[in-house]
Amino acid sequence: MMFEKGEVEEGNKLILNNEELKNAQKVLHVIGYQFGGMAGEGEIPDKNRTITINGLVTMQGQVVTSGINGSGSLTMTLDVTLEEMTANSVTGVIQPEIKAETTNIELNDLPDFLKDEETRMDITNPVILLRAENQLETPVEVDAVLTPMKGNAQIDGKEVKVGSGYGKTPVVLASGKNVIALSRTGECTIEGVTSNVKVEDINDLLETIPDDIEVDLQPVVRNEGYYTAELGRAYEMPSSYEVDVPLSFEQNLNIVYNDSVQDLNKDLNDLDKVILKKANVLLTVDNAIPLKLQLKPENVLIKDVYGNELTAVKKTIEEDKQYVTESTDGEKPVTSELVLNLTSEDTAFLSKIDRICFKLTAVPGSATGVPLKDTQWLKVTSIKLSVPGGVNVDLN
Template sequence: MAIGAMFGMQGCVDHGYDLSQDIDMTMEFGGNLTLPPSSVAPYSMKKIMNLPDDGSSSIRPDGALYGLSAGDYVLVQSGSGSSTTFSVDEVVITNLSAAGANQSIPVNFTVPAGVTLPTFGILIGGNATSSGLVQKIDAIENTVHMSESGVNRDLVSLNRIGTDIRGVFNMWVGMNNSRIDAKIKRGFRVSFDPSLSLEVVSANVDCAFEGSDLVFNADATVSSLDLVIRITGMDCSRLPSGQGLVNHNFIFDGKVTTTGEIEVSGVSVPAGDVSFNINTSFSLSSAVIKSIEGVVNPTVTIDNTSFAINDIPDFLNDGSSNLDIDNPQIYLTVDNSSEVSADINVTLRSVSNEKGLLASVNVGGIRVVPGHNVICISRTGQGNRNDITGNVTSSDLTNLISTIPDYIEVADCQVAVVQQPVEFVLGRDYSFTTANEVIAPLAFGPALTFTYSDKEEGWDEDLEDYNFKRVIISAQTTNTIPLSMTPSVRAIFKDDPNGDRSRDIRVNVTGNIAAGTLSSPSQSSFTVELVSEVANLAGLDGIEYTFAADSPIVGQPLNESQALTISKLSVTIAGGIIVDLND
């Protein structure tokens, strides 16, 4: 401290003379003694923060990474994430039995006398193209029934379903209960319910689906028509009332309708009455609902997570401080592999290892959509990262770190799946993978209060020979830190570890330090008066000074280049001084 150097008068004593044996070298000077002004090295924010060099602190001068200025201080800490899987089981339809799945339709002809090897045409619900004897019958219908009770309650409603339903259609023509060859004419149709999507697995004729109708592309002569088909989907919106998903029961009733022309020839029959039978059957071997387009409500759980806040400067971690952070931000990152959206409510808790729970903030309305989500929970509703997909405003969030905790918990996550139609694959494991991060630019709101203390010691080395009762220290300051500061001072005496002598010193401080910025520094002044109420100030070894910060420039971050500079520091010893020059 420059105050020691200001007492350079000790250098005037010639120690070549041994005056201490006979002469009292104690000298008293009256009046006020003002020492020449000096200055103190700037108190930069970098010095005040005094962050560890290993980067272990959660506070970093990395503002440029978050849309702030280079050197701006930001509290940044990532937390442990979690991963959870959820699914909705496939629906296996077990009741596939039905009446009317098999049909045997008689067809009767009268053969005129003298006709040999006639051609018989059997027209099923359509227009004939065959020459010769033609008999018309109604379209043949086979019923289809599928049902399953107690369907998974995670399925709320179905618009469409993707299925793996295997079916076999068989048709043959009989005469006298024996199968005979028959020509199935081009254009023959086997029609399924229009709500169904189907594909041919195997067939012994040339055919293809047109919509839900299986259409024959060429004439085909067979003793038995064998078709294996697969129902790949169903449009539940086209089903009549009472079918589809009803009260968690699945029901489907449909028909397989056969139309077209069959021709029988080359059969030797006598004159008179001839009877044929058209035999059709449709059976299902298995039925599984594999996917849906509709509303689902699976159970999604997110585990509690936490993240530690490390190596915070003591002056920010003082339990009496109120760090009214202007816009703290908690980032909830969720990778959602499903097609469902969800609304999440969470409880954020700040916890001290010593004091336990410090604050608890409930946050709702967090909407997570399919894919990658970066949700910023903040005081203002705006965050500093450039990859934000959604903002959530929580005006109470600043309470979470008004006192810096040891760790922050993300707990009691409640997930409600949005009840809107989606495409959802049943039986597949979907995942919610979460990660958490707190980002809090060290810019403050109007309720900020914290203190920073330091000491200037070692004065007694220079002042041990001087006794005085009153000292006035005055200073002018230049401040680029965006905080108003009120100084206070406590005297420090040599060999006074308990501060007993300090309690006898009256300290008067006038003036304070106005907030400033790098672009607009503030100029202020203050005065400190130390007065001994009992003896004198002999042995004064320094001062402990405390700056109580408040009234910040709202929203202006702390920056490592900001500083408080004390200039024109002058010391006045008032009311006289006694100098002891005795060795």
């Protein structure tokens, strides 16, 4: 008995000589496709985000006949149709485009006097902390441009670039939670830091104290190995920033405190009848700032009622009377006395003085290890003028 060619028809039924073999129905459960085990062996979706599979479908097994006489051959033709499927995850070389919004780091907890235009910070090791959670199963590198801003303007064209995309040390976020410390020395002792990155020019962001630091962040996956990503899931990278400024300064520090004592002429104008060539101005200063400050003679201006500098008045300050002692804890003020010596060939020079302007500058290397805060202050509590020979005038 000869058997004619049979085919698997609709319903997965195999028909031989119009006889139905019900046990021929097979159901295939596809749980995934593997196109290769190494990078480069995969398949790239087309512009419609689809993958077309063209290849052989192999069925292994045996066909057994019984109770049949004669000779011949048995041929089976197998047609497999796969309907459109939804992929839940993929494993491969995945380098997604990750978009990050431009953010700002605000510097709100610093004393107002640090924002003086002449102030220049030279901090030994400022630290910017990037806290970020990477939800992918692969490292994410971070390239960033940090720009110091005053109002809406960039300060002096300065910017600091970090990350391997700019030829700098890579900044890598491992899977999970990360605390990346960007610092001048590449070292810090802040608890919880998972990675230290050396950024030698980071002080450029704080040399002139900005209102805030603009951060243009570009996360990039550069990994060329295989990893698995879920499809249809919104991967996020929650992040935040902190600025830590340990109070240790280098030689280029220039912190400036400007103040003045004015309307002195109403107390001094009667002295035009007194012949004087010398006078001493005693300033009593309370300092709650954890920095030693200095008053140099060249940082004192003597002005008349019209705002003109009295250039004929010579100013000197003895070395041990130039310094304002620092507060050791940044809270309890320390009182200091500064003595400014005034001399002039104009015997009526005191009667012409209306305003004394002075500029105090921080002494490099005088840091106490206590951070600068906006609650710290400095105040001239009294100013007195004395004339050798016994004339004393209270200018408060």
